[in-house]
Amino acid sequence: MSIRERLSGNEAIAYAMKQINPDVMGAFPITPSTEIPQYFSVYVDNGQVDTEFIPVESEHSAMSTCIGAEAAGCRAISATSSCGLCYMTEMLYIAASDRLPITLAVSCRALSGPININNDHSDAMGVRDTGWIMLFAETNQEAYDNYLQAMRIGEAVSLPVMICQDGFITSHAIENIELVEDDKVKAFVGEYKPAHYLLNKDEPMAVGAYATPVYYMEAKRQQAQAMMDAKDVIRKVGAEFGQMTGRSYGLIEKFMMDDAEEAIVIIGSSAGTAKEAVKELRAQGKKVGLIKVRAFRPFPSEDICDALKNVKAFAVMDKDDSFNGHCGPMYAEVASSMFAAGVCGPKGISYIYGLGGRDVRVESIQKVFAELEQIAATGKTGETYRYLEVRE
Numbered sequence: 001m002s003i004r005e006r007l008s009g010n011e012a013i014a015y016a017m018k019q020i021n022p023d024v025m026g027a028f029p030i031t032p033s034t035e036i037p038q039y040f041s042v043y044v045d046n047g048q049v050d051t052e053f054i055p056v057e058s059e060h061s062a063m064s065t066c067i068g069a070e071a072a073g074c075r076a077i078s079a080t081s082s083c084g085l086c087y088m089t090e091m092l093y094i095a096a097s098d099r100l101p102i103t104l105a106v107s108c109r110a111l112s113g114p115i116n117i118n119n120d121h122s123d124a125m126g127v128r129d130t131g132w133i134m135l136f137a138e139t140n141q142e143a144y145d146n147y148l149q150a151m152r153i154g155e156a157v158s159l160p161v162m163i164c165q166d167g168f169i170t171s172h173a174i175e176n177i178e179l180v181e182d183d184k185v186k187a188f189v190g191e192y193k194p195a196h197y198l199l200n201k202d203e204p205m206a207v208g209a210y211a212t213p214v215y216y217m218e219a220k221r222q223q224a225q226a227m228m229d230a231k232d233v234i235r236k237v238g239a240e241f242g243q244m245t246g247r248s249y250g251l252i253e254k255f256m257m258d259d260a261e262e263a264i265v266i267i268g269s270s271a272g273t274a275k276e277a278v279k280e281l282r283a284q285g286k287k288v289g290l291i292k293v294r295a296f297r298p299f300p301s302e303d304i305c306d307a308l309k310n311v312k313a314f315a316v317m318d319k320d321d322s323f324n325g326h327c328g329p330m331y332a333e334v335a336s337s338m339f340a341a342g343v344c345g346p347k348g349i350s351y352i353y354g355l356g357g358r359d360v361r362v363e364s365i366q367k368v369f370a371e372l373e374q375i376a377a378t379g380k381t382g383e384t385y386r387y388l389e390v391r392e
Contacts, residue, residue: 002181008175012144037079070095079104089127100207136295142249151189180245256282258289264291315372347375352385
């Protein structure tokens with residue numbers, strides 16, 4: 001039987017960490033992820049885990065700690081947000097290129113400036129090309145479930161994994177949640193048995209050696225292949241998790257998409273609001289649907305193209321702006337995926353929304369669907385780069 005609880009997203013992540021009992025945590029506080037190492041440090045102090053908890057002087061050092069520990073053969077974890085994730089950026093590239101399956105919990109928060117501590121995805125999207133697997137959660141339950149799956153995924157392909165949830169919206173809000181029993185978590189996650197590690201006395205090796213032009217491209221090509229291979233691993237681990245809990249996961253979630261003529265593509269907690277909008281519009285006879293992206297890296301190109309191929313119009317909702325002058329980061333991924341697959345029927349538009357914690361309501365999403373209905377009827381997209389509910 002699962003354990004019924006009421007936890008915030010940060011508490012749920014810390015509890016998952018406790019159940020896994022990793023070897024090392026490198027930790028430095030930053031809002032709104034501070035509670036994760038705070039809660040976990042209590043487990044360490046109480047002797048409920050065997051983890052070596054290392055408080056450091058910066059986020060850069062926190063990730064450096066994880067890199068050293070993982071290279072030595074340990075399971076290493078950390079947590080951060082916003083500018084802290086930016087400060088880690090150099091070491092994020094190192095962790096990925098050294099193929100170290102570190103697990104990093106991110107409570108997503110807007111980047112300065114202007115100074116802001118509320119939720120959007122500018123921090124996570126700012127490091128989207130560092131080579132990390134990136135899973136996003138809609139709810140506290142999904143944040144917990146994603147964390148339990150992360151090590152299985154990362155260790156299977158030797159890539160680090162970022163578990164992203166929305167700062168304050170899920171990180172601090174308390175929701176009902178079903179926890180998996182400790183013994184089942186231990187069996188599901190398993191033991192970490194790296195093939196190569198620094199403390200193996202029978203195999204002298206170096207980690208992070210200088211790569212000359214003769215080898216650098218091949219190393220990057222192997223990284224790229226690992227990210228491609230991660231798609232099937234994510235599906236496989238998500239299916240196994242579903243057999244254990246009844247909650248299965250893939251790269252995306254389709255919501256009322258079977259006969260949808262208009263659809264939105266969205267990521268994170270706003271998917272819950274958008275689902276309510278879809279339900280209300282369905283009750284009015286509107287053929288609308290939703291695609292929630294769970295895995296942003298690797299990007300689920302095939303799954304999204306298949307889900308959108310029969311719609312007349314779609315909008316991609318980005319809680320970040322790439323400042324490229326024509327779209328948000330997720331829209332660029334969706335559009336390039338469809339172009340490569342030859343899916344050219346649906347009309348697409350990019351919406352930037354929710355920056356710096358700007359509220360998004362059911363009515364907000366319904367405005368987007370009203371625009372899509374007009375595009376579907378006329379075949380004219382008009383301006384494709386739009387801001388939702390902004391004072392121009």
